[in-house]
Amino acid sequence: xxxxxxxxxxxxxxxxxxxxxxxxxxxxxxxxxxxxxxxxxxxxxxxxxxxxxxxxxxxxxxxxxxxxxxxxxxxxxxxxxxxxxxxxxxxxxxxxxxxxxxxxxxxxxxxxxxxxxxxxxxxxxxxxxxxxxxxxxxxxxxxxxxxxxxxxxxxxxxxxxxxxxxxxxxxxxxxxxxxxxxxxxxxxxxxxxxxxxxxxxxxxxxxxxxxxxxxxxxxxxxxxxxxxxxxxxxxxxxxxxxxxxxxxxxxxxxxxxxxxxxxxxxxxxxxxxxxxxxxxxxxxxxxxxxxxxxxxxxxxxxxxxxxxxxxxxxxxxxxxxxxxxxxxxxxxxxxxxxxxxxxxxxxxxxxxxxxxxxxxxxxxxxxxxxxxxxxxxxxxxxxxxxxxxxxxxxxxxxxxxxxxxxxxxxxxxxxxxxxxxxxxxxxxxxxxxxxxxxxxxxxxxxxxxxxxxxxxxxxxxxxxxxxxxxxxxxxxxxxxxxxxxxxxxxxxxxxxxxxxxxxxxxxxxxxxxxxxxxxxxxxxxxxxxxxxxxxxxxxxxxxxxxxxxxxxxxxxxxxxxxxxxxxxxxxxxxxxxxxxxxxxxxxxxxxxxxx
Amino acid sequence: xxxxxxxxxxxxxxxxxxxxxxxxxxxxxxxxxxxxxxxxxxxxxxxxxxxxxxxxxxxxxxxxxxxxxxxxxxxxxxxxxxxxxxxxxxxxxxxxxxxxxxxxxxxxxxxxxxxxxxxxxxx
Numbered sequence: 001x002x003x004x005x006x007x008x009x010x011x012x013x014x015x016x017x018x019x020x021x022x023x024x025x026x027x028x029x030x031x032x033x034x035x036x037x038x039x040x041x042x043x044x045x046x047x048x049x050x051x052x053x054x055x056x057x058x059x060x061x062x063x064x065x066x067x068x069x070x071x072x073x074x075x076x077x078x079x080x081x082x083x084x085x086x087x088x089x090x091x092x093x094x095x096x097x098x099x100x101x102x103x104x105x106x107x108x109x110x111x112x113x114x115x116x117x118x119x120x121x122x123x124x125x126x127x128x129x130x131x132x133x134x135x136x137x138x139x140x141x142x143x144x145x146x147x148x149x150x151x152x153x154x155x156x157x158x159x160x161x162x163x164x165x166x167x168x169x170x171x172x173x174x175x176x177x178x179x180x181x182x183x184x185x186x187x188x189x190x191x192x193x194x195x196x197x198x199x200x201x202x203x204x205x206x207x208x209x210x211x212x213x214x215x216x217x218x219x220x221x222x223x224x225x226x227x228x229x230x231x232x233x234x235x236x237x238x239x240x241x242x243x244x245x246x247x248x249x250x251x252x253x254x255x256x257x258x259x260x261x262x263x264x265x266x267x268x269x270x271x272x273x274x275x276x277x278x279x280x281x282x283x284x285x286x287x288x289x290x291x292x293x294x295x296x297x298x299x300x301x302x303x304x305x306x307x308x309x310x311x312x313x314x315x316x317x318x319x320x321x322x323x324x325x326x327x328x329x330x331x332x333x334x335x336x337x338x339x340x341x342x343x344x345x346x347x348x349x350x351x352x353x354x355x356x357x358x359x360x361x362x363x364x365x366x367x368x369x370x371x372x373x374x375x376x377x378x379x380x381x382x383x384x385x386x387x388x389x390x391x392x393x394x395x396x397x398x399x400x401x402x403x404x405x406x407x408x409x410x411x412x413x414x415x416x417x418x419x420x421x422x423x424x425x426x427x428x429x430x431x432x433x434x435x436x437x438x439x440x441x442x443x444x445x446x447x448x449x450x451x452x453x454x455x456x457x458x459x460x461x462x463x464x465x466x467x468x469x470x471x472x473x474x475x476x477x478x479x480x481x482x483x484x485x486x487x488x489x490x491x492x493x494x495x496x497x498x499x500x501x502x503x504x505x506x507x508x509x510x511x512x513x514x515x516x517x518x519x520x521x522x523x524x525x526x527x528x529x530x531x532x533x534x535x536x537x538x539x540x541x542x543x544x545x546x547x548x549x550x551x552x553x554x555x556x557x558x559x560x561x562x563x564x565x566x567x568x569x570x571x572x573x574x575x576x577x578x579x580x581x582x583x584x585x586x587x588x589x590x591x592x593x594x595x
Numbered sequence: 596x597x598x599x600x601x602x603x604x605x606x607x608x609x610x611x612x613x614x615x616x617x618x619x620x621x622x623x624x625x626x627x628x629x630x631x632x633x634x635x636x637x638x639x640x641x642x643x644x645x646x647x648x649x650x651x652x653x654x655x656x657x658x659x660x661x662x663x664x665x666x667x668x669x670x671x672x673x674x675x676x677x678x679x680x681x682x683x684x685x686x687x688x689x690x691x692x693x694x695x696x697x698x699x700x701x702x703x704x705x706x707x708x709x710x711x712x713x714x715x716x717x718x
Binding site (some may be wrong): 001002003004005023037038059060062082083084085123124130131133134135136137138139142146172256261263370 | 597598599602605606608609610613615616627628630642643644645647650651658659660661662663673
């Protein structure tokens, strides 16, 4: 029995900032102080506040230490664990108030969050099935196998109003119902863990922090539709997630929670992992299944839909990791409980990966209908360096930008679509006044050009042409006619591409054209980039009045573009300047500016 | 896993252990003085006895924490019990055996063990 638990985040974020070393050091210090029998060190999944990693939480006091370094460990052990004195200098600053220390759940970051899919992340050891069972794990599976008919399971999911968390927002219960209705000798349950949107890491965090919840939910789905085999399709770039999934599957098999006659019933179910090689298109459902079959990951036309002819031509359901993470809680707490959260057509909560120009980079789970303002200003802690908010990008390369004028819109599936964006899998990238929206659109198009599988022409050639037009505009060679042509091409691609990747690829262009047309016009007509990002439209100039002739700029210039005598004003040769900005950074007199 | 009972057995065993990680405000806090004076007079075995007993009995609403010196060094080991909405009870000169009595009578049955409290011993 341990009197104290020291939780160290072992998610990808904290691992890369050195949490593995922290665990080692904790263990050796604890041993040195003779506390080995009293204090347990537990590696957990993501706590969400990735910006402050590595994170160490000590229970029962629930003390939250942020940005812990290896050299802090002796102090934590001798002060906190041995003598019971909190090391205030390492505390998460938000917890310190005038009247002492407030609880973690009272801090801005956690206060407005509601954790369902992430409920175990950062709380349990993901490599120990007993800890999952200790938080009511596998109870939902036991309940459906002993008390529910498959139809009752499907009805519960339908009643809950759960919609797919991978981006499309299709009702999960309906998907299951369609698959159940198709008779076949074999059916499959698949899990889409091929999270590919730039900046998104919700699914990775669930797999790393609570892998058993996905296994349990897949087994429930298998029982509901009559499948005995499941596949988790996960990217090979998620080594920690893959490793923990393997451990989880091994433990579940050993306990008989996967395999034959689960809970003594006649239901058999097993799960295998299939690794993706990092192609973005494999996150599209038909391409994903083609890839599991061992073929090149290319989409195929629908119909037939996967519920009719999916994996190996058998009825198949495919749900996203986060969707599955909600299922056991819906079974245990009832569909009414789930439906009581969120908005009219979007129930429950949604996990977002906050990134970009925001103070609290990390993972948050909020009830549907929370406003963007709450997410960015309150939970996210606002924008660094006092900069002004310009837009939030949701849905990755398939989504769009939400401008400041829609800052108060309640986030749900339908609202986001109505303003030309989409929920997507949950990446939320914040942009401030220093971001050029044309450049952002170009970035996403570059991504889709790279990731287009090439099977259908509208996507293969259309995205390439779109990208070329954006290049032209950011180089200052665009015309107003190009804007019109670009818009027409966007709608053409949307209507004609074969799969979701192509159909949504023009969204970043369309939404920036809609909300930030003035920036496009500035690039085309004035040949200026208002945010000072597009290099071709910039020039660095030296203010002769301010220049003291210190020669520093000419010495740092990598291309010898700056000339001038000592103690005389210097000049930048625009034909040689490569616009790296090194001179402006170094100038002590603020004499250099970009225009 | 062939039955729900097996699952329940694991769950109950683990809940006692994981309960330490809950953060509810209606928790009873048991605080053990762990400054040099406390440790020297044997606070550590008291602390472990308390936390072991609380976890074995599955008292998930009780947490055991440490504190520093409160100035009554000659009465260490000192254990304080803070129940929400009630007055603080301070036990002095504790031993692991006395601590178990406190768990049984005070934490489980809600009756403070008067004979070990500071008011009884200091008079």
